[in-house]
Amino acid sequence: MKLQWHPSSGRRTVFSLEVEGVPAMLLTAALAAAALLWLMLPVSLGAVLGRWRRGRAEAEVAVLNARRHEALELATSALRLSGERLAADRERLARIAYLYGLAALARRVAAPRPTRATADSALDASEREVASLSEAVGTIEQFERRHPETPPLTPSILPVAESASVAIGQFGWRVSRLTGRSEFSPGIDFAAPKGSAVVATADGTVRWAGPAAFRDSGSYRRYGRIVAIRHGDHVTLYGNLETVGVARGARVRRGERIGTVGESPWFGAPRARYEVWRLSEGEAAPVDPRLAVLGDRSVAGLEEIRRSPRPVTRAEAALPAQFR
Numbered sequence: 001m002k003l004q005w006h007p008s009s010g011r012r013t014v015f016s017l018e019v020e021g022v023p024a025m026l027l028t029a030a031l032a033a034a035a036l037l038w039l040m041l042p043v044s045l046g047a048v049l050g051r052w053r054r055g056r057a058e059a060e061v062a063v064l065n066a067r068r069h070e071a072l073e074l075a076t077s078a079l080r081l082s083g084e085r086l087a088a089d090r091e092r093l094a095r096i097a098y099l100y101g102l103a104a105l106a107r108r109v110a111a112p113r114p115t116r117a118t119a120d121s122a123l124d125a126s127e128r129e130v131a132s133l134s135e136a137v138g139t140i141e142q143f144e145r146r147h148p149e150t151p152p153l154t155p156s157i158l159p160v161a162e163s164a165s166v167a168i169g170q171f172g173w174r175v176s177r178l179t180g181r182s183e184f185s186p187g188i189d190f191a192a193p194k195g196s197a198v199v200a201t202a203d204g205t206v207r208w209a210g211p212a213a214f215r216d217s218g219s220y221r222r223y224g225r226i227v228a229i230r231h232g233d234h235v236t237l238y239g240n241l242e243t244v245g246v247a248r249g250a251r252v253r254r255g256e257r258i259g260t261v262g263e264s265p266w267f268g269a270p271r272a273r274y275e276v277w278r279l280s281e282g283e284a285a286p287v288d289p290r291l292a293v294l295g296d297r298s299v300a301g302l303e304e305i306r307r308s309p310r311p312v313t314r315a316e317a318a319l320p321a322q323f324r
Contacts, residue, residue, distance in 0.1 A: 086126060094302060098291055101278075102140070109132075153203055155292040158190075160197070164193060165192040165196070165272075169189040170185060187237065187273055189264075189271045192270060194260075195260050196261040196270075197261075198261060199257055200236070200252040201254065202229075202234070203253050204229040204251075205229065206227060206249060209228075209248050222265075234278055235284065240273050242259070246258045284319040
């Protein structure tokens with residue numbers, strides 16, 4: 001093999017190299033490999049760059065999908081929280097309307113809402129719910145402007161501290177533990193430590209303070225010391241008191257201490273009796289006390305508003321005139 005090199009300079013000098021035998025064969029192979037590598041380099045480099053670009057694109061797609069998934073989770077969480085807040089507001093408005101005597105509005109607000117399957121349908125439902133609740137708020141505010149004395153006279157809190165009490169018993173028909181017969185219970189009991197404070201659940205005037213020792217007291221003799229407070233169109237009753245801190249005729253404010261929890265002689269454990277009655281045209285009808293606690297979230301309370309129970313007859317439950 002003979003190789004010649006012709007420099008580009010103006011001198012006519014020619015360099016030559018002669019290789020024979022095995023070295024020539026090796027040199028030929030090396031030159032061929034170099035030429036092949038030179039020809040394949042663009043193809044190989046393109047393949048490497050293609051794989052790199054595909055990997056980068058896939059990584060970017062993965063990041064975008066992760067961000068989209070995170071955004072979807074945030075939106076879903078926001079919708080869920082919004083739904084929970086709307087449900088809480090709806091329950092509170094239903095109770096207020098019910099206690100104000102706005103029965104039709106209360107039932108409409110308390111009506112069950114259908115479950116939405118998609119985020120879009122849930123968002124549309126939330127918008128309609130906000131509009132519906134805004135209309136209900138407007139109706140209630142209008143009522144309060146016409147009757148400014150009603151809000152402070154409406155029972156709306158627990159008579160005992162929530163953190164130190166448990167609601168026991170059942171409002172309505174149940175089998176009495178004392179008589180073994182089916183009886184109507186116009187209130188509920190709260191188990192609480194003996195001596196715990198019992199407070200008025202709304203502004204009002206004390207109608208009774210002490211044991212129910214009069215002739216027509218009926219079953220109220222069971223409740224020992226009693227305080228009965230008149231709040232406009234409502235009467236609240238607090239029984240099984242260890243001490244009574246108010247006198248008949250006294251004016252009390254919501255949250256004011258009126259007595260302390262005592263032991264029930266019939267059950268041998270400390271508990272406070274609580275009843276709420278609504279007065280209308282000279283008649284008194286018991287109200288489930290759970291509906292008169294705006295912070296209560298019990299489903300049973302809303303169900304009672306929806307079904308609009310029949311009035312309780314005097315034979316089933318009666319509020320003595322002394323308590324009114």
